Amino acid sequence: MSLSISLTINGQPRTIALDDPRVTLLDLLRERLDLTGTKKGCDRGQCGACTVLVDGRRINSCLSLVASLDGADVQTIEGLADGDALHPVQAAFIEADGFQCGYCTPGQIMSAVGLIKEGHASGDPERVRELMSGNICRCGAYQGITEAVLEAQK
Ligand code: FES
Numbered sequence: 001m002s003l004s005i006s007l008t009i010n011g012q013p014r015t016i017a018l019d020d021p022r023v024t025l026l027d028l029l030r031e032r033l034d035l036t037g038t039k040k041g042c043d044r045g046q047c048g049a050c051t052v053l054v055d056g057r058r059i060n061s062c063l064s065l066v067a068s069l070d071g072a073d074v075q076t077i078e079g080l081a082d083g084d085a086l087h088p089v090q091a092a093f094i095e096a097d098g099f100q101c102g103y104c105t106p107g108q109i110m111s112a113v114g115l116i117k118e119g120h121a122s123g124d125p126e127r128v129r130e131l132m133s134g135n136i137c138r139c140g141a142y143q144g145i146t147e148a149v150l151e152a153q154k
Contacts, residue, residue: 005070009033010079018066025069026050026061029076037077037106041136048135051107051114052076058114060134077106080113089113089152098148100139111135112149121153128153 003018009029016028026043029035029052041049043062050061053075080087089112092098099105115121115131122128128149129142137145 003067005066007066007069007071008073009035010074010076016066021065021067023066024062025052025054025059025064025066025074028066029061029074035076035078038110039103039106041104041107046136047104047107048111049104049107051110051135053110053114053117056114056117058111058118058134075110075113077110080109087113089116089148092148092152093145096144096148096151098141098144100137100141104135104137104139108132108135108137108145112152115149116153123150123153125150 003021005016005018007014007016026038026040029038030040038052038061039049040062041047045060045063048060051058052061054069054072080090089109093105093109111132120131125146128146132145132149
């Protein structure tokens with residue numbers, strides 16, 4: 001049985017034919033739509049590398065089934081910049097050196113965009129670290145990440 005799922009991805013309407021209802025949003029983005037900016041780390045909801053926004057809220061796309069997302073609005077890292085102009089959160093990560101190897105960076109940035117959209121902006125570094133705690137950086141670039149999020153919230 002094939003399911004037909006309608007999604008908006010980075011502003012573009014898409015109709016997805018699903019033969020397998022177990023396909024995750026992460027695998028759809030990376031393997032069928034070539035949106036490989038969203039990273040696969042743990043594939044079990046523990047690292048945050050796969051963070052995207054669904055209807056403006058942060059989710060781990062590795063835990064989200066496409067079959068449950070009919071009608072959803074999905075934003076990935078590829079949809080943030082406006083042409084050559086970086087999104088302010090992307091610019092803040094560069095300015096504050098909020099990364100080292102960069103693998104977790106798309107998830108970190110999407111999480112930061114999400115927490116601002118969710119109205120959780122805070123000038124308190126401890127609160128920012130708590131709000132970003134679902135996003136692991138194995139390089140330990142947390143100081144720069146926190147500075148970037150604080151800067152982006154201004
Ligand atoms: Fe989804 Fe790690 S890949 S949380």
